[in-house]
Amino acid sequence: MSLENKVGAALFEVIDPELGINIMDLGLIYEIEVDGQDNVKIVMTLTTPGCPMHDSIKAGVKRRVSQIEGVGNIDIDLVWEPAWNPSKMSDRAKERLGFA
Amino acid sequence: MVISMPTGNSIQSNTNIKLPLAFILYALAAFVISQIILLVNSDLLAMGQFRIPDIWMGAHFLLLGYAVMVAMGAMYQLVPVALLTSIWNQPFGYTQFAVTAIGVTAFSVMLGVAPNQALYGGLIAIAGVVMFVIQMGQTIRKQKNKNMMTWFILAAIISLSLTIAAGFLLAWNLSIGGIASHGTILSSHIAFGVAGWFTLLIFGFSYKLIPMFSLSHGYSMKWAKPAFITYLAGLVILISSFWTDNALLEMVGWFMLLAGFFFFILDVREILANRLKKKLDKPFSFSLVAIMNGLGVHVLAFAFSIFGIQEMTVWGWLIFLYVIGWILFSILGxxxxxxxxxxxxxKYAHRIGQEKVPTLKDMIDEKTSVILFTLFIISTAGLTASGLLQINTAVFLFQGLLALTSLFYVLSIIRVLTK
Incomplete structure (x- = not known):
């Protein structure tokens, strides 16, 4: 399994504490990039700017990824553009919210 | 293309939780104390006698000790979330908490046991509120892009200042005397407090909290500006009617307050229609029920002004319903x-991503909350009905139920702190 895939799989274990759904299914992760030195760059967002869980979720992502063997530096870029919208959620997340 | 906006650090809610928690814990204690005081004096409530030292004490423990302190604590947490600006000076916040807590306690107790000395307790409470106004004023000043929430919060803070100014005049009259128009100042004090400070504050934060808790996207907030302008104009007109003793002006004031409230509800409706979380959390739903209570009270107030109802007992219970059914129910939820x-x-933020941590929903007992909120509704409705009908035993029983429910509510909140 590539490191990108390992990172992606690990992020399924980071749960949004308000919604109880993992951040991958919520569509909060925009990009996962791994360079030649296995440094990881993650571009992510949150469901709303000023989300009170801002620090917790961002730190949680870093903590979980740092547990993967062989990972170099971890850089998390939290962005607000493009803004998160419901279409970014997986069907599983939509179902959990009673939306699908 | 992904445009990176390094705004993450500038919008984080970096308030130390000890600060809002200090306010909230004090407030919960004041809530139970207020209910016990009102229970002990339920015979006065039954007679519709609200302007009695013991009732002043209970009402001020409830409104200043509970509602204002919760609002202040919540604002330390929510202003950075809603306005995307960190709190101006947190160490100053701890001093403000201490001064306000001492002032509110001294003032409320003195109103009950030595009203002629209440001014001195009131002065300490005023110092605390002024410190809070400075804190929030400076925080808002730092906000780069002002929005409608800013204006709601700003107007609420100005209303709080005016409430306190009017309250100071009332306390001065009780202690020293000599200021005319005591009744008009009292009416203005109540209007600025409940309609200005609390209602505008709840409106403002609702525009952030309702979409956040219901996970709503794609709503317009198109009624926010009309709601703000109409409600504020209604408040000014209503208070003007107190000073000019003009019934028509009073009716117009109530109509505009009702219209402003209605515009706010139109936005809430749109936000909820666009929500992704179809099954809302029960405590949050209770806060939404409170909005309908608020609308109901505004309809009644407008109707009473049309039909020229002047009885103090009726208006006293309507203010009670406004405070409990709309303001307190919103806060309780x-x-x-x-x-x-x-x-x-x-407790858990530093463990996320490392181990399995509970979700926020796991921290509360939703089933118990449904029972408690149902009891709040029953006791408030029963208390109002028996108060209006002046049935002493029923007033005592329903106030007893309200006090007991408040106690269990506080215990259920404290239980969260053991998880």
Whole structure:
């Protein structure tokens, strides 16, 4: 399994504490990039700017990824553009919210 | 293309949770104390006698000790979330808490036991509120992009200042005397407090909290500006009617307050229609029920002004309903979201991604909350009905139920802090 895939799989274990759904299914992760030195760059967002869980979720992502063997530096870029919208959620997340 | 906006650090809610929690814990204690005082004096409530020292004490423990302190604590947490600006000076916040807590306690107790000395306790409470106004004023000043929430919060803070100014004049009259128009100042004090400070504050924060808790996207907030302008104009007109003793002006004032409230509800409706979370959390739903209570009270107030109802007992119970059914119910519902969040942040935020941590929903007992909120509705409705009908035993029983429910509610909130 590539490191990108390992990172992606690990992020399924980071749960949004308000919604109880993992951040991958919520569509909060925009990009996962791994360079030649296995440094990881993650571009992510949150469901709303000023989300009170801002620090917790961002730190949680870093903590979980740092547990993967062989990972170099971890850089998390939290962005607000493009803004998160419901279409970014997986069907599983939509179902959990009673939306699908 | 992904445009990176390094705004993450500038919008984080970096308030130390000890600060809002200190306010909230004090407030919960004041809530139970207020209910016990009102229970002990339920015979006065039954007679519709609200302007009695013991009732002043209970009302001020309830409104200043509970509602204002919760609002202040919540604002320390929510202003950075809503306005995307960090609190101006947190160490100053701890001093403000201490001064306000001492002042509110001294003032409320003195209103009951030595009203002629209440002014001195009131002065300390005023110092605390002034410190809070400075704190929030400076925080808002730092906000780069002002929005409608800013204006609601700003107007609420100005209303709080005016409430306190009017309250100071009332306390001065009780202690020293000599200021005319005591009754008019009292009416203005109540209007600025409940309609200005609390209602505008709840309106403002609702525009952030309702979409956040219901996960709503794609709503317009198109009624926010009309709601703000109409409600504020209604408040000014209503207070003007007190000073000019003009019934027509009073009716127009109530109509505009009702219209402003209605515009706000139109936005809430749109936000909820666009929500992704179809099954809402029960405590949050209770805060939404409070909005309908608020609308109901505004309809009644407008109707009473049309039909020229002047009885103080009727207006006294309407103000009671406004305070409990709209303001307190909103706060009671939101606290079930705010306290678990604060405690979760304190206890579990540093463990997320490392181990399995509870969700916010796991921190509360939703089934118990449904029972408690149902009891709040029953006791408030029963208390109002038996108060209006002046049935002493029923007033005592329903106030007893309200006091007991308040106690269990506080215990259920404290239980969150053990998880």
């Amino acid at each position: 939101y606290l079930y979201k705010i306290v678990p969040f604060l405690w979760w942040t304190h």
